[in-house]
Amino acid sequence: MISSSTLRRIVRGRESGTTFGLLVLCVGLWIATPYFATAANLSNVAEQSAVIGVIAIGMTFVILTGGIDLSVGSLVALVSVVIGSALQRGVPVFAAVAIGLLAGVVSGALNGLMITRGPLPPFIATLGMMSVARGAALLLSDGRPISGFPDGLRALATGEVFGVPAPVVMMLTLYLLAYLVLTRTVFGRYMYAIGGNEEATVLAGVNVRRWKTVVYAISGLSAGVCAVLLVARLNSAQPIAGIGYELDAIAAVVIGGTSLLGGSGSVIGTLIGALIMSVLRNGLNLLGVSSYLQQVAIGVVIIAAVLIDMALRRRVQRSSR
Amino acid sequence: MRATLSVRRFLVLTSALLIAGCNRGPDATARPTVALVVKTLNNQFFVDMEAGAKAAADSLGLELIVQAPEREIDVERQMQIIENLIQRKVRVLMLVPNGSKEIVPAVVKANVARIPVVVVDSRVDDGTLKAAGGTVATFIGSDNEDGGRMAGAYLIERLGRTARVAILEGVPGHETADARLRGFRKALAGSPAMQIVASQPANMERDQAFNVTQNILQAHPDITALFACNDVMALGALEAIAAAGKGTAISVVGFDAQDDARKAITERRMAATIAQNPREMGRLAVLTAHRLIHGESVPAEQPVAISLIR
Numbered sequence: 001m002i003s004s005s006t007l008r009r010i011v012r013g014r015e016s017g018t019t020f021g022l023l024v025l026c027v028g029l030w031i032a033t034p035y036f037a038t039a040a041n042l043s044n045v046a047e048q049s050a051v052i053g054v055i056a057i058g059m060t061f062v063i064l065t066g067g068i069d070l071s072v073g074s075l076v077a078l079v080s081v082v083i084g085s086a087l088q089r090g091v092p093v094f095a096a097v098a099i100g101l102l103a104g105v106v107s108g109a110l111n112g113l114m115i116t117r118g119p120l121p122p123f124i125a126t127l128g129m130m131s132v133a134r135g136a137a138l139l140l141s142d143g144r145p146i147s148g149f150p151d152g153l154r155a156l157a158t159g160e161v162f163g164v165p166a167p168v169v170m171m172l173t174l175y176l177l178a179y180l181v182l183t184r185t186v187f188g189r190y191m192y193a194i195g196g197n198e199e200a201t202v203l204a205g206v207n208v209r210r211w212k213t214v215v216y217a218i219s220g221l222s223a224g225v226c227a228v229l230l231v232a233r234l235n236s237a238q239p240i241a242g243i244g245y246e247l248d249a250i251a252a253v254v255i256g257g258t259s260l261l262g263g264s265g266s267v268i269g270t271l272i273g274a275l276i277m278s279v280l281r282n283g284l285n286l287l288g289v290s291s292y293l294q295q296v297a298i299g300v301v302i303i304a305a306v307l308i309d310m311a312l313r314r315r316v317q318r319s320s321r
Numbered sequence: 322m323r324a325t326l327s328v329r330r331f332l333v334l335t336s337a338l339l340i341a342g343c344n345r346g347p348d349a350t351a352r353p354t355v356a357l358v359v360k361t362l363n364n365q366f367f368v369d370m371e372a373g374a375k376a377a378a379d380s381l382g383l384e385l386i387v388q389a390p391e392r393e394i395d396v397e398r399q400m401q402i403i404e405n406l407i408q409r410k411v412r413v414l415m416l417v418p419n420g421s422k423e424i425v426p427a428v429v430k431a432n433v434a435r436i437p438v439v440v441v442d443s444r445v446d447d448g449t450l451k452a453a454g455g456t457v458a459t460f461i462g463s464d465n466e467d468g469g470r471m472a473g474a475y476l477i478e479r480l481g482r483t484a485r486v487a488i489l490e491g492v493p494g495h496e497t498a499d500a501r502l503r504g505f506r507k508a509l510a511g512s513p514a515m516q517i518v519a520s521q522p523a524n525m526e527r528d529q530a531f532n533v534t535q536n537i538l539q540a541h542p543d544i545t546a547l548f549a550c551n552d553v554m555a556l557g558a559l560e561a562i563a564a565a566g567k568g569t570a571i572s573v574v575g576f577d578a579q580d581d582a583r584k585a586i587t588e589r590r591m592a593a594t595i596a597q598n599p600r601e602m603g604r605l606a607v608l609t610a611h612r613l614i615h616g617e618s619v620p621a622e623q624p625v626a627i628s629l630i631r
Contacts, residue, residue, distance in 0.1 A: 157426075234400065238396070285401075288356075
């Protein structure tokens, strides 16, 4: 197994690359447009990054264990609709959110069970769940958006804590929690170990099946939190919400330097990855760049980020020899 | 180490080029900036709207930013674009909403920033907007009821005031198709010899239109005209009519002026279709934005003419 000091060095190396990328981007935009580096715009960017940022937490855990979760976008829709129909039936906000989050956790755990108790690879199991959850969301809502909710829910999107938008506070709190879980708990160590060498981890006596199921349940939960944010922002629960979010989340994780092969990466990197995507989109909007070119630019950044990641990994390997 | 440096250099260069290439210096020109946010730019309708808006902006000396989410259904992304453009301090926001209720929070944010909102083509839900305390400056779009009326008037003229008519309705309760239907029925109401013998929903879908038309032809083999609330259904009806060997015995009129429908009209398989004018919508939106910047008042509703293609 990898020693903890090597691990720390890898983590630090990865984050330095990603942070550097974010800084370059910010400085560039600061020079290019007077509208970027204003307090109002930076708070706006942070708020926008919360939607993908939150799902990317669960995705980081899944990818660290060497898996993938394609169902999160559909789970966002399913949880949205569950919350929406509960609210429509007069369920109080707190309970409706709790029921929705539970639906997310259960669906995620089902993914986990299919992968750990059955013969299904994560790609197939979650691809199936992607379709099942989308269909369920459409069935539950009759294909129509549900809208008009109490102010209590809206406050999750419109509220502020000491001037910081509520979604940002929520996202940062979750990242802090995820960071502590990954670096200070046994569960965190297990995730790296499973992704690094699953068989060795099983032989070491770790209940890999159980922990992997938990990881997918957490991914379902983070899709659920994203759904809460989305419903609060749009004041509407849409069965077609979240299409393509799984790919945005995977992109944030990869830009953040977590290896798709599992076993190495960090949640702080993912946060910076999500910020890079939001800053880039924000900047391209501010500059009035054509929508077509924006898609090209985002693709270029993903590829550049992975190139840096690979170069850094080579450096770490050389220096640890 | 060397590899890392070159990768970094690559990134710095790319970003620098990207930013330098895109930035035309927003403050270098004193021209006021306005923004048009459409549903998507993967649809010819909105690309045409963009072209109309660009031409108008150039002639009026306005800086125009056109943005759209990648997917037509992505309201959250459209909201983010609007939030970003509010930060960009555009003078007027022209908007084709992806969700008539969902976009309301974004409209309210523009209101708070004192940016007038010009709604184009698809309406913002009035009740939701009022409940949220938001306002829009004007609505620019086509009157679908008028389009239906135009289709009816054309059939009356073409068939010498006498016909047995079948109608393919849209999704029941869907405002756009309902308005077209209303207009068509009103046009025919004045000519008693134009007899509507069947009117059934085919949900805007081609295969359903095929089946429904086959059934109608079984019950009423003598119909001489058919109105479909969109071209997709009209094309399905054409197939059923051809399969029944009726050829050109039935005059089919559709709505939307899709390419396939235009082709069918040129080939004389279809009688006519109703065309909206997205280019004019774009032009009128920018014209309105210009008037708003100069403090002029604008009418709350600005209908855009539609035309008959035959």
